[in-house]
Amino acid sequence: MVSAAEALHCTTHEPLPVLDRSGNTHCYNCIIESMQTQAYNLARRMLDDWSLAEDAVQESFVSGYRAFHQFRGDNLKAWVMRIVANTCRDMLRFRKSRPTVPLDPISSDPDDPTAPPSAADFPSPEESPEDHAVREELARTIQAGIASLPEEQRLAVLLVDVQGMDYEEASSAMHCSLGTVKSRLSRGRGRLRDFLRNTGELLPDLFRQEV
Amino acid sequence: MLIFRKGHTHIKQDDLSAYLDGQISRTDAARIDQRLAQCADCRQELDALRSTVSLLQRMPELALPRSFVMPGPPPAPLAIRPPAPLRMPQWVYSGSAAVAALVLAVLISADATGLLAPDVHPRALESTAAAQAAPESLQEDGVEAAVEMAAPLAPVAELAVTAEKGIGVTVTQESVVSEAPAKAPALRKAEVAPQAAAALEAQDDSQATAPVAAMAEAQVAEAAKAESAPPPQVAALAAAEVEEVAGAKATPTPPVADLTAPEKPSEPALAVQEYSREIPASQGTSLLWRILEGMAAIAALTFLGSWLLRRRSTR
Numbered sequence A: 001m002v003s004a005a006e007a008l009h010c011t012t013h014e015p016l017p018v019l020d021r022s023g024n025t026h027c028y029n030c031i032i033e034s035m036q037t038q039a040y041n042l043a044r045r046m047l048d049d050w051s052l053a054e055d056a057v058q059e060s061f062v063s064g065y066r067a068f069h070q071f072r073g074d075n076l077k078a079w080v081m082r083i084v085a086n087t088c089r090d091m092l093r094f095r096k097s098r099p100t101v102p103l104d105p106i107s108s109d110p111d112d113p114t115a116p117p118s119a120a121d122f123p124s125p126e127e128s129p130e131d132h133a134v135r136e137e138l139a140r141t142i143q144a145g146i147a148s149l150p151e152e153q154r155l156a157v158l159l160v161d162v163q164g165m166d167y168e169e170a171s172s173a174m175h176c177s178l179g180t181v182k183s184r185l186s187r188g189r190g191r192l193r194d195f196l197r198n199t200g201e202l203l204p205d206l207f208r209q210e211v
Numbered sequence B: 001m002l003i004f005r006k007g008h009t010h011i012k013q014d015d016l017s018a019y020l021d022g023q024i025s026r027t028d029a030a031r032i033d034q035r036l037a038q039c040a041d042c043r044q045e046l047d048a049l050r051s052t053v054s055l056l057q058r059m060p061e062l063a064l065p066r067s068f069v070m071p072g073p074p075p076a077p078l079a080i081r082p083p084a085p086l087r088m089p090q091w092v093y094s095g096s097a098a099v100a101a102l103v104l105a106v107l108i109s110a111d112a113t114g115l116l117a118p119d120v121h122p123r124a125l126e127s128t129a130a131a132q133a134a135p136e137s138l139q140e141d142g143v144e145a146a147v148e149m150a151a152p153l154a155p156v157a158e159l160a161v162t163a164e165k166g167i168g169v170t171v172t173q174e175s176v177v178s179e180a181p182a183k184a185p186a187l188r189k190a191e192v193a194p195q196a197a198a199a200l201e202a203q204d205d206s207q208a209t210a211p212v213a214a215m216a217e218a219q220v221a222e223a224a225k226a227e228s229a230p231p232p233q234v235a236a237l238a239a240a241e242v243e244e245v246a247g248a249k250a251t252p253t254p255p256v257a258d259l260t261a262p263e264k265p266s267e268p269a270l271a272v273q274e275y276s277r278e279i280p281a282s283q284g285t286s287l288l289w290r291i292l293e294g295m296a297a298i299a300a301l302t303f304l305g306s307w308l309l310r311r312r313s314t315r
Helices: A001-008 A030-049 A049-068 A076-097 A130-148 A149-163 A167-172 A180-197 A205-211 B013-020 B028-039 B041-055 B090-112 B117-124 B133-150 B156-180 B184-188 B194-205 B211-228 B232-250 B265-276 B281-312
Strands: A015-019 A025-027
Touching: A025 A030, A030 A049, A030 A076, A030 A149, A049 A076, A049 B211, A076 A149, A076 A167, A130 A149, A130 A180, A130 B041, A149 A167, A149 A180, A149 B041, A180 B013, A180 B041, B013 B028, B013 B041, B028 B041, B133 B184
Parallel strands: none
Antiparallel strands: A015 A025
């Protein structure tokens, strides 16, 4: 085990060697470190709930560890995102089957009281408090728009536009054809555009001119 | 793959979206460029789509609430998988239960509407003079009708018990029958349904004034008519009516939850076997029918049970 750890060159965490399908050794914790932010962002935007998102990421990484021998070693991001997407689907289905009423719908989202504040949470020196408030409001509106999309369109928009995947990667992560990615993405974008148009007063000048 | 809608010159949204990402062939892109140059609406659509995408791309990355790095390999999953036969998706069980119930309903309704009647009744009624065999077979039919009508409900067991009582009652009725020789064959036919027989008894005691008693009386009268000029068709009609009475009486019996219900129908089935020695041809098909009904009922209950179990295991 020690030799494996040395071979993996892990310094910041416990080495967790795993074998992929072709027998190559990886450190699973290195994979987690490189993917966790994207995985969390996807889960959070997919589920629109910070505590569920945390569970989803945790669960995804555990099931990814167990299924790592199936990984072909080609596109790690697509592989991880596929697991996260599947976990999110399961959670959404579960939530649909037994809906819960949030105790405080306003404060439950988007701000997680326990999460460490990110740089985006503080106004930068050159940004006025008004601009900061507008920017935050915009992010909230966009998130509401994303949350209003049907599940698969939401996933397509998140993977391609927010996560910056290409169609190929997205089709692998969504487990569907390129054409399906294309149409889901287009419909999702169209819906979002209409949503943002309807909430026009919160949006940059470009949208206000169009309305 | 650029398709323009009929009657419109606007570019399809799918193509605009792919055009934004450069995920479109060069020839199609050239055609879109051309179209965009001509159509202000299309340009506006593209701009709106483009700014939507750019807003999405500029969404701030959310900070991690914690690191998901694992302190060690995660523990093996707990073996809480449901037992092997219950691993299929839920709809398999619910669907099978529905199909079995449907089959059962078809079998029963085919039976109740007399689809099988040509097989059973005319032969049984062939000679009213063969008084012993015919009433017995008819009587059995009555019991069975009562049982099968009740089959989809739980209280088969209780019904079987009442049916047995009915048989007992008919035995006591034999003495009455022998005392009234003129009415004898008619009465025997009336015995067909144990309930009718019971009603007869009640009438003798002149206590109960239930409508069933009245109906039984009517049938006795009709059967007596049949005796005076014995065309077998009329007799069959009367028998069918008596059966109906039995069925009608069986249905409103208050349901009593009894888990041994599916096993109970075997009692009349056994009885049928006994009678089938006397009239093998007429009872052969109906016995097969009863077995099919029983199997369908058991299948429906089994699938229903496994579906409920499967549902619970997923929760």
